[in-house]
């Protein structure tokens with residue numbers, strides 16, 4: 260949703276999907292992570308493919324991994340292909356997982372981590388008030404989008420659209436319909 264509302268609507272409202280090199284790489288990474296089950300290593304118990312839910316946010320999902328440490332607090336870890344990105348979609352997804360765990364387990368989850376396949380490093384994400392507020396806003400906007408059943412017009416952003424697996428379906432160069440018609444009429448008049 261935060262990455263691109265149109266992409267979110269194409270996937271969830273229109274049930275469209277396409278794979279590209281980036282999604283394939285992510286799928287392979289998750290196939291390794293999504294084996295499920297639980298393991299204990301170095302004093303940390305890790306549950307994999309953990310179902311999550313928040314009635315307050317109206318969200319359900321699956322966390323790649325939730326660690327339980329000595330302080331008894333759950334610690335969500337989300338695996339991502341690539342490296343840290345300029346947009347905040349990964350942070351919001353992780354924070355939503357933390358907020359789900361808080362509601363489900365009646366506890367406090369102050370932070371989690373994003374693991375990036377390309378850098379092979381974890382990035383700690385603190386669930387501060389600003390990120391929590393952004394996560395609530397994104398959840399509200401997503402619900403409004405799903406209820407509307409509408410698919411927003413594309414907004415072409417070269418880097419973002421180049422990485423998007425739905426680019427062929429989306430046709431972002433066309434822009435919104437009205438501007439496309441306007442361009443076509445002007446071209447026809449000039450001809």
Ligand code: SF4
Pocket residue numbers: 263264265266269413414415416419420423424425426429430431
């Ligand atoms: S191609 Fe660009 S505008 Fe279209 S869905 Fe993907 S990111 Fe969004």
